[in-house]
Amino acid sequence: MARIAFLGIGLMGTGMAGQLIDAGHEVHVFNRTRERAMPLVERGATLAISPAMAAQNADAIFVMVGDDVASKAMWMGPEGVLSADLRPGTLAIECSTLSHDWVEELSLAAKMKGLDYLDCPVTGLPDAAASGQLTLFLGGDQSTIDKARPFLEIISSNQLYFGPIGSGTAYKLIVNLMGSIQIAAAAEGLVTAERAGLDLDLVAKALGTGGCGSPQVTRNAPLMVQGEHEKDVLFSTKWRLKDTDYGLKYAHKLGLSPQIGSATLDAFQAAMDDGYSTSAETKVIDALRKRLAK
Template sequence: MNTPSSSSQPQQVAVLGMGAMGSRMANSLIAAGYSVTVWNIEAAACLPLVKLGARHAMTPAEAVTHAEFVITMVWDDAASADVWLNPQTGALPSMRAGSIALECATLTLGHEKKLAEACATRGIEFVSAPMSGSLPEADNRTLIFTVGASDAAMVRIQPLLLAMGSKINHAGGPLDGISEKLMINGKLGIEYIAAAEMVALMKVGNMDVERRLAIKATTAPFAPRGLREARFMIDGDYTVRVKVNQMIKDLSYEIDQFESHGVPCPLHRAARSAFEWAHDKGHGEEDSTILAKLYEEEARQHGGVK
């Protein structure tokens, strides 16, 4: 396998999108010894990475000129399309044949199919590599990547991904990564709502919250991640990790996948409606754990206290 130090020159990577996750991923790659070029629509977001040794590019096209790997981490399909496909500034027209395009954002299956087709016409390998985890995992380099890629591409990208995360799950071909990640995030959204309802009930019902949570931890339905979110809700820790608006987006994308196969998804629709309710109350940019507080306030406002 290639590593940043396996030749006289470090491997070159372009990271496009310096939001909360993209900037942390770029930081990890710099620390691992890669030669990193960064781009962001607001150039100021690149400055902390430049101080760490990254090169700043003015456009995605400029950023990818010499890159073997190109990683994007942007908000949605529209942003991704502009970064990759814009005829004047987009990355794909300027990438070298044989390089690898890694889409790490959670996007729609239809959009990633278009990206894969556009890459194929240029001799570029497309990899869907969305990750599970939020800011603490990005800081600790313990992200989990769910990857759709050819076997040959997997060999090349493994050291790169392990510089940013702790585990790689190979889901199958190029589109299988995003397909699986949408299912994972859909389940996450449902678990957020279930935990929020449960925590609000325990608080409003004057239950022994610690005892009840300890009991739940011994039972099969309560996975560690769900218990962690419940702990945040109980403690009133609403530090932004996964925004309400992000869950609305991801659930909408997953519902699209269900609909494309004609599979009913009432739980996913109900979860999206709950997040939309929080958004309509002005909490779209807050962490998803805020749902527990909103449910508790709603109950107390309507006299639901024993």
Template sequence: MRIGFVGLGNMGGRMAACVVRAGHDVLGYDVREENVTTAGAKPAASVGELVAQSDIVLLSLPDSRVVEAVMEELIPQARAGLIVVDLSTAAPNSTVRLHGELASHGTAYLDAGISGGAAAAEKGKLTLMVGGETEALERARPVLDLFSANIFHCGPSGAGHTVKLLNNFLNATALAATAEVMVAAKKAGLDLETVLAVLNASSGVNFATLNRFPKIIQGDYLKGGLTNTLMLKDVNLYVELVARLGVASPNSAGPLASFGLARALGYADEISNTVVDALGDLSGGVRLHDAPAAGALAPVVGSGDATPQEDA
């Protein structure tokens, strides 16, 4: 199967590299050509050229707006037998519409939200939440298995991106709330390692207490994850989703305020873990560590695609 990959930034580059390491040739396209070569892929001159030479096309892009722009170049090359897998975090209603457009050309379209973050992508151990036809997923599975440890078929078109938004909302809520708690612990003069040990043995345990803050309190912000801008985008997509579903969302105010604050205070393009510094700024200049570790607070480099851990 000839493999094409569009969007080889933070997450896409790591996934593409897994495919290359498994011994497959990958044709890649990114707004930064160096991202393609860094992943070990062969650069394509355009999206159209890439699609014409691929049996399966993987997309890892920042949002539905970018996905739709890429589709304008992809759809003229769509044909029977082609599989397109969208690994982005996107609006489910846009996904369903694009699914219909591609189906009219005989092209299968899978929405495959990812979770596990940069570390899992590096190791090929991501979790995928897939929407679309079972037959298309089974044809795509040998490629998806190259960078994932878990693949869940969540339902028809749009289901994968819907589950992804549900997951990312919980992820954002836990991160924002834990950041607030840790700033409070610091101001209270508590030993932060002890606080985390207590939380992780108690009912407050969550992904952030287990995997993020043990590093953050040492000054390591785990660069390579979702930026504050992308996290805020995901929470807004969740709010739009539940509004369409008629679901009350009183708990969305917290992460919207926290990541909006981080953007406003200059952390827009830094990893979302720096939300703790934004809250610290408003709390008297609190930092959980004495000095950043080497590489901490480095902005994410790439074409803006999503996700870690995190993610996600």
């Protein structure tokens, strides 16, 4: 069995690290809030006092955090992974949804350290992470993917290879921007249906099963109608805004100026401005209600 470092024990990281523990690997975990890691310690993980300590002597290092700032702290902070004395060829597997610029910078830093870097953002909800049913969007050398495959197959049921480093993140940013657009469009449609006096439960069901349906619409439209934006939050407004912003910045990097994406960013920024940062992403409907009313 391998020694694995897993850094970032949030809703997704808990499930992913748990799968690696259950597979029999020696898993060393680090999280900025120690308490969140304790359930994994009870399952057999070793709690490290820093990312560097977790990564020491590891065969593979996984990171699953919220944004560029957190990723930089894990990899390049004073006690970050790259400050440790690591074996050449150690797998460096970054699973977070990050900006394309930071992924390029990080991959170069990892290469300079002699690590085998893998661009590996994921899709799926926490229950998929806990059951090893995630889908991975991979970017990197084929040899690195082959070496990482035994670990990747534990945390996922599907691995999609998009090409060199950065291509997995490119696809993740594209699909997350599209998801943001779908959520905002569903919210706007429901506000319009509400003004029309339609049965919103029926509208939500019809949207999810009709031609405009998508997994995002199917899941989020009923939640918007129920209005329970603070209960069992799986993905907050803060993180939806971040993903939308990163997706737009990548499009701008490619010389594009997405108009629908920009309007969507404004919608989630409005929800943030209204104080909904920790509410579910579905709370965008209330921000739109205020601004669409005449």
